[in-house]
Amino acid sequence: MAGETLPGVDDGDESGAPRIVLHVDMDCFYASCERLREPELRGEPVVVGMGYESGETFGAVATASYEAREYGVESAQPISQALDRLPRVETAEDPSEAGYYRPVDIEYYKSVAAEVKEILHDCADVVREVSIDEAYLDVTDRTSWETTPDGDRTLAEGFARHVKQRIDREVGVTASVGVAPNMSAAKVASDYNKPNGLVVVRPGEVRSFLAPLSVEEVHGVGPVTARELGEMGIETAGELAAADPNEVASKFGSRGRELRSRARGDDDREVTPAGRPKSLSRESAFAEATTDAEKKREVVSALAADVAERARSRGAMYRTIGIKVVLPPYDVNTRERSLSGPVDEPPLVEDVALDLLSEFDDEAARKVGVRVSNLSFADADQSSLDGWEAAGSESASAEAETDAGTTPAAAKSDGGTATRDSEGSPTLTDFEAEAGSRSEAESAAESESKAAGDADGQASLGQFE
Template sequence: MPADTQYRKIIHIDMDAFYASVEQRDNPELRGKPLVVGGLPEGRGGVVATASYEARKFGIRSAMSSKQALQLCPHAVFVRPRFAVYKEVSKHIREIFSRYTDLIEPLSLDEAYLDVTEDKLGVGSAIEVAQQIKQAIQDELNLTASAGVSINKFVAKIASDINKPNGLKFIGPSAVESFMEQLPVEKFHGVGKVTAEKMKKQGLHTGADLKKLTEDELVKSFGKVGRFYYQIVRGNDNRPVQPHRETKSMGAEDTFAYDLTEPEEMHTELDKIAQTVADRLARYNLKGRTVTLKVKYSSFKQITRNHSLTQPLGDAETLSRIAKELLAATGLDEVKIRLLGISVSNFGELQSKPKKDDAPEQLKLF
């Protein structure tokens, strides 16, 4: 990289086992124990939202079934998530970020990118800003965060994971390319298990291996994302930190305590979900033209169906009606439904800022 290039100063902050750490902070009896936050393993069981580092030693990971987590660690402690508490903590963390920069791109309740190329307090050093932020989170919230500091978002995000928990990793301009060359392909953010296995079958185990291929060869093997791989393995990522990320869709879903088999039960649940979605849309002054129904059966088979309109909508009654029509079209004879969800997208020109001056909600369900 040219010596005279003006580089951005990007920090990626990632809270350490966020939900579990909040629970252990608030309940001393949980400290030091393998803690799982998520659905309880009884009955049909739920899903792990996050696990403490004590639990992770047994192989417990996010999105794993709670029953599997219990098998891996029979003495694990399970608690249900308290999302209202996590949101309040997240708002405090965001306030700490805003002391240093207004260029904050939240990815979820527990992580964000910050552009501190010109920090508000005139600290000058991105490493020092990251250290101050970590210290403030520790002092004010009694929680720890890990930080990655580099010249772009991709490298900063990978760096934040290197020394977890409570870590800080700086990868400077002169080290970026060699760092990417040494990185195992499965560590590339955005490369999942399937793609990683495909790469390895082609003899591509590290960034250096990827770097040997031309852009056209990468596109031929991996599609359009091959262009991204070509650039990123060379340390090139020009994506800016976006303070107001565009909301693409908004929705809600529910997993039921027992399988639904009667249309009346399904319709009742769709009414509830539609009202939740309508309330969220109203809060952000949004209306959309596309309604999507999500259905998961007792076999765990999952389908989605959508319907687009010429006029935007956002009211519960219309959402529920369309969802019921989409559900009926899937066939309801002898089905057992585990989960239903409704989402709205295709907002077009209607999107505006939230009615309240706060950050967009984390609407993913665990």
């Protein structure tokens, strides 16, 4: 960017002026990446997921391009259902009514994301990377809310357009950007006009912008909460903003007050860089609940190896090893064992995980997972395995929130998120708990909204650095 003048930069003293926050959200990111290496896929229905490769019999959609969505293909959908609605080009009788299916290639997507993130960090002093395809930027010191001489747009809009154009020009993928004086409004704005959107919400206009939107558009409100608000007669953000705060708090506690504040356009959170993860986890669901102990052990062994490798690639050691076992209908059980010191020992992760799993040998499991936590990133000599004694197994079980009479949308686990497990279809989820606190509204909404894929229709396969 040497020698390039950023549009919208204002050198004046903006002390005390409203912040300028950008929420950058890549459009159908995995599909866009596939189109980068196969340009002939541009304009064609593209589905990225797992389960349709040779030898595999089940899986789920990670991302469906907008063209594929016209056929009813959605993120987190069983791949069998997607193929019924949109056949593969290779096997379709009518190729003009078929789509292009590609397997998930996370390492490639991460390499593309790294190019995008380099631009974001070049354009802002403070960047909070939320996931592989999403980030918040505080550009208060780079531009301003002043309008151009013709009064048609703000300098902040010009700056955001510059960010979009750089991503498109230098990387070759498109992004939707929301510009607002706070994080939650910027998030709503980026979702408002996808794909390739740019929506600016000026200071003083946030509440009026939000008011007519469905209450589910309020940042932090997921489908379960939206349904419960609907039962209270609250259908729009404006109605939530005007609701009796005591009534909302009595139903949802402090989280309810937070959601009402956001519906009113109030959000005083600062954009802060995400910290290192507190834990690293991996989980996988079975096509059907299984009592086959050997099958469960095979999956847990593979998950343990993957989690240990991810920890090593990040230079992380761990003090706690745990598993998660989901039993029908959706009873989430966790077991963990604490060690006497931090280690980097993949075989130990597998041994401990399998030992903990033995408790569930005779149980029908829908899903299993492996986690390492109490991470340490300090450069230090690795603790020796000699003389180690496990501090004992700490057991916990939790019921995941479910919609009455429906298939559960999501399971919550301490320090992570779980994507939707569609009935009869396995999913694979990576999750990393970020250091630092998140609000109740964010944590609760993540388990709801990520279950069905994000607003851009992309199922969450994890948050990557």
